[in-house]
Amino acid sequence: MATAEETGGAEAQPWAEVTPDAARRLLMAAVEAFAERGYHATTTRDIAGRAGMSPAALYIHYKTKEELLHRISRIGHEKALEILRTAARREGTATERLADAVSSFVRWHAGGRTVARVVQYELDSLGPDARAEIIALRRKVDAEVRGIIEDGVATGEFAVPDVRGTTLAVLSLCIDVARWFSLDGPRTPDEVGALYADLVLRMVGAGK
Amino acid sequence: MATAEETGGAEAQPWAEVTPDAARRLLMAAVEAFAERGYHATTTRDIAGRAGMSPAALYIHYKTKEELLHRISRIGHEKALEILRTAARREGTATERLADAVSSFVRWHAGGRTVARVVQYELDSLGPDARAEIIALRRKVDAEVRGIIEDGVATGEFAVPDVRGTTLAVLSLCIDVARWFSLDGPRTPDEVGALYADLVLRMVGAGK
Numbered sequence: 001m002a003t004a005e006e007t008g009g010a011e012a013q014p015w016a017e018v019t020p021d022a023a024r025r026l027l028m029a030a031v032e033a034f035a036e037r038g039y040h041a042t043t044t045r046d047i048a049g050r051a052g053m054s055p056a057a058l059y060i061h062y063k064t065k066e067e068l069l070h071r072i073s074r075i076g077h078e079k080a081l082e083i084l085r086t087a088a089r090r091e092g093t094a095t096e097r098l099a100d101a102v103s104s105f106v107r108w109h110a111g112g113r114t115v116a117r118v119v120q121y122e123l124d125s126l127g128p129d130a131r132a133e134i135i136a137l138r139r140k141v142d143a144e145v146r147g148i149i150e151d152g153v154a155t156g157e158f159a160v161p162d163v164r165g166t167t168l169a170v171l172s173l174c175i176d177v178a179r180w181f182s183l184d185g186p187r188t189p190d191e192v193g194a195l196y197a198d199l200v201l202r203m204v205g206a207g208k
Numbered sequence: 209m210a211t212a213e214e215t216g217g218a219e220a221q222p223w224a225e226v227t228p229d230a231a232r233r234l235l236m237a238a239v240e241a242f243a244e245r246g247y248h249a250t251t252t253r254d255i256a257g258r259a260g261m262s263p264a265a266l267y268i269h270y271k272t273k274e275e276l277l278h279r280i281s282r283i284g285h286e287k288a289l290e291i292l293r294t295a296a297r298r299e300g301t302a303t304e305r306l307a308d309a310v311s312s313f314v315r316w317h318a319g320g321r322t323v324a325r326v327v328q329y330e331l332d333s334l335g336p337d338a339r340a341e342i343i344a345l346r347r348k349v350d351a352e353v354r355g356i357i358e359d360g361v362a363t364g365e366f367a368v369p370d371v372r373g374t375t376l377a378v379l380s381l382c383i384d385v386a387r388w389f390s391l392d393g394p395r396t397p398d399e400v401g402a403l404y405a406d407l408v409l410r411m412v413g414a415g416k
Contacts, residue, residue: 038246120387121329165395165403168388169381176384179328180376187373195373199411 015075023061025051027075030068034118039069039125069122070130076112076119077137083108084144094152095206101148102174102200103193109177110189116178145170149204159205170200223283231269233259235283238276242326247277247333277330278338284320284327285345291316292352302360303414309356310382310408311401317385318397324386353378357412367413378408 018024029050033042044065048058062068087101109116126134146167152158160166177192187195201207226232237258241250252273256266270276295309317324334342354375360366368374385400395403409415 037248039249040245041248117329121325161406162403165400166407169404169407172384172388173377173381176380176387179384180380192373195370196377198369199374199377202413203407203410205410 017075018071022051022053022057026053026058026061027068027072030065031072031115031118034069034072034122035114039065039118039122044068066125066127066130069118070126070134072115073119073123073126073130073134074137076115077134077141080105080108081137081141081144084141088144088148094148094155094157095201098145098148098152098204098206099197099201101145102170103190103197105171105174106177106193106196107189109174110181110192113178113181116175120175120178142167142171152204152206157206166203170203173200225283226279230259230261230265234261234266234269235276235280238273239280239323239326242277242280242330243322247273247326247330252276274333274335274338277326278334278342280323281327281331281334281338281342282345284323285342285349288313288316289345289349289352292349296352296356302356302363302365303409306353306356306360306412306414307405307409309353310378311398311405313379313382314385314401314404315397317382318389318400321386321389324383328383328386350375350379360412360414365414374411378411381408 015024015027018027026047030042030047033046033050037046042065044058044062045055047065047068048055051058062071083104084101087097087104090097090100092100123131123134146163149158149160149163149167149170153160153163173196177196181189181192223232223235226235234255238250238255241254241258245254250273252266252270253263255273255276256263259266270279291312292309295305295312298305298308300308331339331342354371357366357368357371357375357378361368361371381404385404389397389400
């Protein structure tokens, strides 16, 4: 998939795996509608309309509005996990892997900010089962970053008094990029990624 | 005003200045409704109902739903500015003032997370004039933190290659506390404040 930079700033869309085409169009329409108006103010009729389809055509693919949000949230979290897992498991020192994890995760949140906002801010709109599934995915996301920090502490590269708290702060810093990032701002996703990688290495006391 | 800790974890309410009592009750009802259902899914009738009042009684105090959001957002941002200004202008080294600014700002976002979420996530729901006013307040918030960092660079306490970018990251880290903080979590607002003050001092290279 093209990154935001490769496509000149268009948002990264992690929906290639969604088939058939109609199901994918509906999912992308739902992301737009949820981001603009919020989950509760959006109807399945709105979503079908944005995708140029009838409500009846929507129900072939998704039984409820919640099913759309659940699907969006699962795909978003699986992509986040894949990005961090790739960085965590590559060759290299903990310092290199943490810098890679942070810069990739930031670029993704800048490039896919509309999706990321829906996924982050509408978590409470999911029903209990869907929410439990997503929270389990979030624990795995967390564990990838914590693993890199623990590796760096073990090798003596990092000095971190509170590994869990620092992991939380690192992820939080990256996730909040989706809130404030704008293509009209002075920095590209790559530049924010590089800045944040440097700040996070300072947080873990790397290179001292 | 009592902090979240002093009130045993209840959320900090910055509404003491809103009078008369009916106007304050409506504002608090609006915060709850916007946080639960989103701005666009909330009607003035919902808000009046939550406050135990009639829609006609609401219109005495607020002409539109947007006026409620604008008032909430202005009060929230003025309070944020007051917190950071107090920390920035107290006696002490830049290191002490930055630690104070971060821990106070974090405690406020943890304690007032419902208000903070509405203020942060519904910014795009404001009309152009209200939005411009809030953005001007945000620039002042930003300038307070940037000022402390610049002071620390000038005295040699901090080593910061990118002051603007670091200011953005510090504020972002504090603001995102409102998204993830939960009273069911393992840390109190005070503990998160202390952790984040330490992490931010590392980000600016303090104490090297």
